[in-house]
Amino acid sequence: MRKCLLAAVIWVIPAAGVAQTVLSPAEQRMAWAQQAIDANPKQAQPHNDLALALSRRARETGDPSYYDRAERELATALSLDASNFEAMKLQVWLLLGKHEFARAREAAEALNKRMPDDVLIYGFVADANVELGNYDEAEKAVQWMLDMRPANLSGLTRAAYLRELFGDRDGALELFNAAFGRVAPSEVEDRAWILSQIGHLYLSMGKEREAEQTLTQALRLFPRYHYALNYLAHVRVAQKRFGDAVDLLTDLCAALPHAENVYVLAEALELAGRAAEARARFDEFEKKALAESATADNANHELIAYYADHANNPGEALRIATLERSRRHDVFTRDAYAWALHLSGRSREAREELNAALAVGIENAEILYHAGVVANALGDRASAREHLEKSLASTPRSKVADAARQALGKLDAPSR
Numbered sequence: 471m472r473k474c475l476l477a478a479v480i481w482v483i484p485a486a487g488v489a490q491t492v493l494s495p496a497e498q499r500m501a502w503a504q505q506a507i508d509a510n511p512k513q514a515q516p517h518n519d520l521a522l523a524l525s526r527r528a529r530e531t532g533d534p535s536y537y538d539r540a541e542r543e544l545a546t547a548l549s550l551d552a553s554n555f556e557a558m559k560l561q562v563w564l565l566l567g568k569h570e571f572a573r574a575r576e577a578a579e580a581l582n583k584r585m586p587d588d589v590l591i592y593g594f595v596a597d598a599n600v601e602l603g604n605y606d607e608a609e610k611a612v613q614w615m616l617d618m619r620p621a622n623l624s625g626l627t628r629a630a631y632l633r634e635l636f637g638d639r640d641g642a643l644e645l646f647n648a649a650f651g652r653v654a655p656s657e658v659e660d661r662a663w664i665l666s667q668i669g670h671l672y673l674s675m676g677k678e679r680e681a682e683q684t685l686t687q688a689l690r691l692f693p694r695y696h697y698a699l700n701y702l703a704h705v706r707v708a709q710k711r712f713g714d715a716v717d718l719l720t721d722l723c724a725a726l727p728h729a730e731n732v733y734v735l736a737e738a739l740e741l742a743g744r745a746a747e748a749r750a751r752f753d754e755f756e757k758k759a760l761a762e763s764a765t766a767d768n769a770n771h772e773l774i775a776y777y778a779d780h781a782n783n784p785g786e787a788l789r790i791a792t793l794e795r796s797r798r799h800d801v802f803t804r805d806a807y808a809w810a811l812h813l814s815g816r817s818r819e820a821r822e823e824l825n826a827a828l829a830v831g832i833e834n835a836e837i838l839y840h841a842g843v844v845a846n847a848l849g850d851r852a853s854a855r856e857h858l859e860k861s862l863a864s865t866p867r868s869k870v871a872d873a874a875r876q877a878l879g880k881l882d883a884p885s886r
Contacts (some may be wrong), residue, residue, distance in 0.1 A: 494692075495659050496530050499523035517547035518556045525563060530659050532696040532726045534767065537567050555585065562594045566601075569766040571798060574598040589615050593624045600631070603799030605830055608632060623652050627664065634671060635801065637831035643671055662692035670701045673708065674834075676866045681705050696726055703738065708867040712742035729758035729769035733776060737869075740780075752780060763790055770794040774806040784813035801827040805837045808844065817847045835861045835868035842877060855881055 493501065503520035510516060521543035528536035541564055547557040558581055565574035575598035582591045596611035609632055615625035630645035650664045665688035672681035682705050688698040699722045706715035719735035736751035759773040770790050777787035791810040794803050808823035824841040842857035854877070861874045868874075 494527070494530050495657055496523050496527035500527060512550060514547040514551040514554045514557065517543045517550070518554070518560060521547070521557070521560050521564075525560070525567060526659070528567060529663070530692075530695075532728070534568065537564050540564055555581075559588075559591065559594075562591075566594065566597050569601075569768070571598045571601040571766075575602065587618065589619050589622060590624060592618075593628055596628050596632075600635070601798060601800055603801065603803070605632070605635065621648070621652070623649055626652070627667075630667070634674075635830055635832050637833045639671055639675055639833065643668060646671070658691045659695070662688040662695045662698060665691070666695065666697035666701055669698065669705075673701065673705055674865055676708075676864075678705050678708050678867070694721070694725065696722060700731070700734065703734065707738060707741065707869065712738055716742050716744070727758075729755055729762065730772045732758065733769065733772040752776065756781075763793065766797075768794075771802060771806050774810055778809055778813055784810060788814045799826075801830055801832050801834070801837065805834075805840060809840050812840070812844050812847065817844050820844045821848060833860070833864045835865035835874075836870050838864060839868075839870040839874045839877075842874065846877065846881065851881055 500520060500523040503516050503523050506513075506516035507520060521540040524536045524540035524543065528534060528540070540560070544557050544560055544564070547554055551557070558577075562574050562577045562581065565571075565577060574594065578591055578594035578598055581588070582595055585591060592611045592614045596608040596615070599605070599608035599611065608628075612625060612628045612632060615622060616629065619625065626645050626649040630642045630649065633639070633642035633645060646664055646668050650661060650668070653660045653664065655661070665684050669681045669685035669688065672678075672684060682702065685698045685702040685705065688695055689702070692698070699718050703715045703718040703722070706712070706718065715738040716735065719731065719738050723731050723735050732751055732755040736748050736755055739745075739748035739751060755769075755772070756776060759769040759776070762768045763770055763773060770793070774787045774791045774794070777783040777790065787810040791803075791807040795807040797803075804823045804827040808820040808827070811817070811820035811823065821841075821844050824837065824844060827837055828841060838857045838861035842854045842861060845851075845857060846854035858874045858878050858881075861868070862871060862878075865871070
């Protein structure tokens with residue numbers, strides 16, 4: 471749940487009752503559903519409603535324990551009505567939220583055969599395939615969503631993410647903005663989520679001012695929202711305001727001490743020159759990440775980066791990367807695996823993985839930087855230069871920008 475973008479996209483349900491300003495949208499729905507259960511405990515639908523509200527609360531808070539509670543509600547719903555289709559749909563969403571992507575795809579495809587005109591099931595098919603790296607299948611599913619119901623909110627957000635993956639960041643911004651315009655003002659968390667994605671896109675394009683403004687707006691809508699806090703901390707790093715980034719991430723980790731949040735905090739502390747604190751946080755991260763490395767919802771991408779870039783342990787980086795690569799072939803997993811291969815002296819294999827990732831069209835500064843370093847290691851200076859220059863053009867102040875400039879400087883050194 472914590473890293474999966476598409477599994478978190480919006481499932482629109484109608485509001486009911488009178489909103490209570492002290493409760494979030496998900497908490498309101500949880501209260502309404504519980505009242506319905508108390509009134510009609512033998513009806514399946516109120517349990518479905520509570521499961522959905524709990525799942526939405528998981529996104530609001532970043533706390534995956536809400537998924538466990540939602541599972542129990544769905545089990546109750548299905549015990550009351552074994553053929554309840556809405557409960558089966560929600561089960562797929564829970565699988566996505568818990569990063570059980572292969573199981574989610576299988577379940578979504580089975581439901582799609584039963585109900586081929588259900589728009590959201592196509593969305594689940596797309597979600598699972600994106601995370602597994604099956605981008606053609608994901609694109610087809612999203613196109614079905616938009617063909618069946620043009621400009622539907624769930625279709626727009628999924629299409630936006632695919633545009634980003636395919637290298638069309640301007641198109642992604644356009645679609646996210648279109649989706650934002652279709653969300654009711656009362657759905658403050660949905661609006662904050664979309665704004666967080668827009669802020670992330672601006673940052674990836676090197677537009678820190680626009681990113682900061684958008685993420686600040688998200689935090690006004692939904693204070694202390696974990697997605698917005700995380701992305702705003704990355705903006706502060708790009709601005710080289712490392713102390714401010716540490717403050718934001720310390721706040722985030724106090725609420726959500728997940729392994730990947732601790733890792734980002736450790737990196738920020740290191741950049742801020744607070745070496746002892748950074749070391750302590752890295753140790754905390756490693757312990758947490760290893761404990762969950764064999765599970766589906768893990769911090770393996772961060773763990774690979776830690777062993778590769780901080781702990782100087784390429785063998786362990788490759789072990790974790792090989793484990794994750796056996797589960798999924800998305801561009802970010804391919805990149806992490808490739809970097810571990812390169813650092814282990816297997817640069818030719820690394821180049822194959824990076825070529826497969828870049829073939830999707832993604833303009834990601836770190837992936838392009840890795841491709842440049844690997845190409846240079848193989849003696850292909852022309853490709854190395856091309857990738858490194860694209861990395862800097864993609865995000866001029868990315869976390870690898872200084873390293874990319876240094877690598878380009880070394881390529882130029884012989885000619886001078």
